Amino acid sequence: MKTLFVSYRVTDLNRSLAFYTALGYAELGRVEAGDAGHLLLLSFPAEPAASLELVHRPTDGHVEVGTGFDHLAIQVDTLTDTLTHLTEAGLTPGPIQHPGGPDGPKTSWLTDPDGYRIELVEWPPGHADGITAADFS
Known part of the structure; x- marks a missing residue:
């Protein structure tokens, strides 16, 4: 398996698409289902398949972000370059943080138009992509 x-419900599909496109996602395709909703599948250009789905159900109205969801984490190559790009695109990323100390990952936080939190992560040199069992040994 x-x-x-990941699939998010969104209030305004065009507004969310503009945000996630500025973040670097590209649209793969759409499913239009009328009053039942609209699905928009996105991925980063280097990804072989969809990694994010935006779901818009116009009849449901405004989306309230629930208390169970925490955040989406996105790996970036160079956090400072990413923050510069996002700021130039009109987004408002937070400051760089070092949650694991000076030799750990660098992170920054961003919030999408519906209030979903996004953590941008730059791993230190030599660290494998993502979190693996090696991070806990």
Whole structure:
């Protein structure tokens, strides 16, 4: 088994698409289902398949972010370059943090138009992509 993608309900599909496109996602395709909703599948250009789905159900109205969801984590190559790009695109990322100390990952936080939190992560040199069992040994 493997995770296919994360799916978010959004209030305004065009506003969310503009945000996630500025973040670096590209649209893969849409499913238009009328009053039942609209699905928009996105991925980063280097990803082989969809990694994010935006779900818009116009009849449901405004989306309230629930208390069970915490955040989406996105790996970036160079956090300072990413923050510069996002700021130039009109987004408002937070300051760089070092949650694991000076030799650990660098992070920054961003919030999408519906209030979903996004953690941007730059791993230190030599660290494998993502979190693996080696991080706990």
